[in-house]
Amino acid sequence: MLSYTRVLAIGLALAAFGTTLGSTFHFDDYALLADPAVTSPSAWWQVFRLEQTRSLTYLTFWLNYKVGGGDPLGYHAVNILLHLAACWLAASVFRRVLPTEQAAAWAVVVFALHPLQTEAVAYVFARATLLAALFCLLCWKAWLEDKTALAVAWFAAAMLSKEEAAAFSLFLLGWEWLLRNHRPRNWHRITWPIGAMLVVVALAAARLFYAGRVTPGSGFAFGLGEITPLTYLLTQARSFCEYARLVVLPVGLNFDRDFALSTRFDATTLVAWLGLVAAVGVAIWGLRKQRHLYWFLGGLLLLTPTSSIAPLADLIAERRMYLPLISFSLFLGFVLDRALNAAPTTIKRFGVVGLAFVLAACSFGRSRVWQSEESLWRDTVAKSPAKVRPKIQLARALAANGPEAVPERLALLNQARQLSPRNTDVALEFGVLHLQTGSPAEALAAFDNAAAIDPENAQIQANRGAALYLLGRPSDADAAFHKALETDPCNFDARNNLILLYRSLGDAEAVRRTAEAPSGCRWTFERQQMMDAARQ
Numbered sequence: 001m002l003s004y005t006r007v008l009a010i011g012l013a014l015a016a017f018g019t020t021l022g023s024t025f026h027f028d029d030y031a032l033l034a035d036p037a038v039t040s041p042s043a044w045w046q047v048f049r050l051e052q053t054r055s056l057t058y059l060t061f062w063l064n065y066k067v068g069g070g071d072p073l074g075y076h077a078v079n080i081l082l083h084l085a086a087c088w089l090a091a092s093v094f095r096r097v098l099p100t101e102q103a104a105a106w107a108v109v110v111f112a113l114h115p116l117q118t119e120a121v122a123y124v125f126a127r128a129t130l131l132a133a134l135f136c137l138l139c140w141k142a143w144l145e146d147k148t149a150l151a152v153a154w155f156a157a158a159m160l161s162k163e164e165a166a167a168f169s170l171f172l173l174g175w176e177w178l179l180r181n182h183r184p185r186n187w188h189r190i191t192w193p194i195g196a197m198l199v200v201v202a203l204a205a206a207r208l209f210y211a212g213r214v215t216p217g218s219g220f221a222f223g224l225g226e227i228t229p230l231t232y233l234l235t236q237a238r239s240f241c242e243y244a245r246l247v248v249l250p251v252g253l254n255f256d257r258d259f260a261l262s263t264r265f266d267a268t269t270l271v272a273w274l275g276l277v278a279a280v281g282v283a284i285w286g287l288r289k290q291r292h293l294y295w296f297l298g299g300l301l302l303l304t305p306t307s308s309i310a311p312l313a314d315l316i317a318e319r320r321m322y323l324p325l326i327s328f329s330l331f332l333g334f335v336l337d338r339a340l341n342a343a344p345t346t347i348k349r350f351g352v353v354g355l356a357f358v359l360a361a362c363s364f365g366r367s368r369v370w371q372s373e374e375s376l377w378r379d380t381v382a383k384s385p386a387k388v389r390p391k392i393q394l395a396r397a398l399a400a401n402g403p404e405a406v407p408e409r410l411a412l413l414n415q416a417r418q419l420s421p422r423n424t425d426v427a428l429e430f431g432v433l434h435l436q437t438g439s440p441a442e443a444l445a446a447f448d449n450a451a452a453i454d455p456e457n458a459q460i461q462a463n464r465g466a467a468l469y470l471l472g473r474p475s476d477a478d479a480a481f482h483k484a485l486e487t488d489p490c491n492f493d494a495r496n497n498l499i500l501l502y503r504s505l506g507d508a509e510a511v512r513r514t515a516e517a518p519s520g521c522r523w524t525f526e527r528q529q530m531m532d533a534a535r536q
Helices: 002-022 055-068 072-097 101-113 115-122 124-144 148-161 163-178 187-214 229-248 267-286 291-303 324-339 345-369 373-383 388-401 403-419 424-436 440-453 458-470 474-487 492-504 508-514 525-534
Strands: none
Touching: 002 072, 002 101, 002 115, 002 345, 055 072, 055 124, 055 148, 072 101, 072 115, 072 124, 072 324, 101 115, 101 324, 101 345, 115 124, 115 345, 124 148, 124 163, 124 324, 148 163, 148 187, 163 187, 163 291, 229 267, 229 291, 229 324, 267 291, 291 324, 345 373, 373 388, 388 403, 388 424, 403 424, 424 440, 424 458, 440 458, 458 474, 458 492, 474 492, 492 508, 492 525, 508 525
């Protein structure tokens, strides 16, 4: 039964998620093509620098770039293959940790085909999550085979893929204690590998902390305004409830959910925390009689690295459920097996097949939303009408439709400005749109508005310079570009446009001087070559 189910689940997963092969890049995916850790010829070893987290993930991005450049097809193909490999491994592990083959079949179907998996598979930037989960499954498989040294190595690979794998070491310890003969088996045999995993976690945490401090705009723990460790923790009970709802009823999937920050114990936050504590308490109490309740607790444990006190810019994200869904799938597999325990074998088999096709159809529908930037952000704008970022992203995506899309783009940005009148990104996007449509005067007014909100923003000043140059004001453009470089000497747009300005004025010495950028600028190989050529 399980062998048949594994083949069926992987085949349906390929059909359901295979539609993303024709998808574009999305959101942070584009940043990969501007990252020297991906595009530099020597990046294969640079990805292991101390300040570069997720080294193995970026190594795969580098390989993708070497093979296919900026073509999204290869990146999506790797993501799909990683998911299929994870499904294959999950089937091998699930059969050995669940009491029946039928329970394992249910669990494999849930893990392979649940619509909640779509974001991790379709979003190239989420590959880190896929890799971390795959290596965790390899770690677990090695552990089951009593190859503890190999298990530690696979765990280290998971941590080098994404730091959210940290809780898997404790997850393994809990499983060993509670479900493998109800106590640690040969305690001395598991002490050193678990200890080694915890050392890996400590080293990864130190590296992440360092990278967060030295990397501007990292979005981790620093400079997140109201999102502090306390407010983030307060919010996560509501996040847990939403994740649980999506596991049971995957309706309303949303790439950029409008999820409010809990700044105090208001009624909603208090109810969510009471519900979470009650659910955990009941599960712990029930462990005495039904130890497979551990799979529910294990799923929560695997969520803690992204849903506890370490603040992240996004309060909730569906891709974060990929690794925890390993444990939640085991829980659902066990529950469904027990619920249909008395049913005839034929009914059970039809049930597994039926669930597989229903989940595959839902995942196929969700994957269709990820076909293009426009389709993704239209869906997101419809589901998060009060959020600014989706409107900005949709306005950008519509630029591909040419002049006929300008009225809708302006309407979206006006709606965004009404929601957040002093939002720098909105003002900046207005200016970019006016530049694209050949209206430098309107663009300058928009950039001036953005500069009034955030006068130290280097990109705003770089864009002001471009508008001033198009208006025939080279001296003012020169001043704007220099102001941008005073704030951020590595702003490529400002430095490159200033070089173009000096070339138009015939000032070769100023061109060479401007091309002398600081050595620490993280530019792509192509951009660095442009600066090198300008110095000749």
